[in-house]
């Protein structure tokens with residue numbers, strides 16, 4: 529089967545939800561992906577900040593093999609051990625109180641909305657302009673951007689938006705109806721937007737002062753990507769509710785909401801696949817390998833190196849750790865030019881996004897930089 533045939537089948541049978549790049553991947557190993565013709569690509573976006581350990585990491589493969597021999601699903605009518613182990617790992621590594629496992633990021637945000645409304649008895653949630661929090665109706669109501677929202681109106685009421693990185697504007701918009709403020713430590717889908725150094729700390733202070741919950745969405749920044757296990761740790765603060773997903777499963781679909789606020793009662797929240805033993809076993813392995821192999825430190829070191837070299841090369845690059853945006857004239861063209869050089873990235877408008885696996889080494893960074901130099905990004 530060739531790319532043309534794949535495009536034909538997709539157009540005929542698959543929902544028209546994705547504008548794909550012209551590459552069909554069959555397999556991967558470490559930092560590399562391979563297409564139908566066995567062409568090799570350096571993966572510099574890790575499935576949108578997901579494959580933290582690269583592709584087919586031997587310990588992940590082994591975990592899947594062993595856990596699938598034991599148990600893949602039984603539902604939450606019964607206790608299963610990987611789920612409990614993961615909850616403990618998440619609570620201990622975030623220093624929050626309880627964890628709820630989800631299947632992905634948008635569900636982690638849905639869970640946060642319900643917790644915030646339940647805890648405070650209030651309805652209003654304040655999100656940031658240009659934020660991305662997911663595509664289910666609750667999370668979508670906190671996501672900025674006409675293209676995501678318009679066809680699906682009306683969304684969940686009492687959601688408000690305020691300028692990102694503007695503490696005074698946030699102060700003005702909080703009212704006695706506000707249950708929570710939700711914020712990304714770095715806006716990812718918006719094009720790797722980094723707020724002022726003190727922003728998150730000040731948001732924490734205001735939300736405390738006004739007795740409003742702080743939800744931090746670390747679905748993209750979490751699990752080492754920015755050079756700390758969680759990006760909120762750069763600011764020395766703690767959220768009330770933390771949303772996680774992406775890098776946590778290293779490619780296996782899973783997310784979590786970790787919280788220090790009022791808990792649910794049985795029946796108020798749940799789901800058939802919640803805390804699936806196979807997904808939880810993989811996440812346990814992924815998080816332990818990130819911690820054991822000091823991949824957070826690696827993200828900081830290689831991220832600094834990449835950012836410095838890109839800046840030295842005269843590029844308009846911005847980021848933290850391995851979450852980097854490069855502003856270019858034409859985002860899509862740059863991504864397509866990089867593909868011809870055997871490098872995979874993605875773009876948000878005219879920002880090329882660089883989100884490689886946390887296992888990246890200097891030689892991979894150099895391979896990327898050399899391609900970037902060749903195409904004069």
Ligand SMILES: Cc1ncc(COP(=O)(O)O)c(C=O)c1O
Nearest residue numbers: 632633634660661662716747748
């Ligand atoms: C910050 C943030 N929140 C939420 C989501 C939604 O996660 P998912 O795509 O797993 O539903 C994303 C996905 O890109 C994200 O970057």
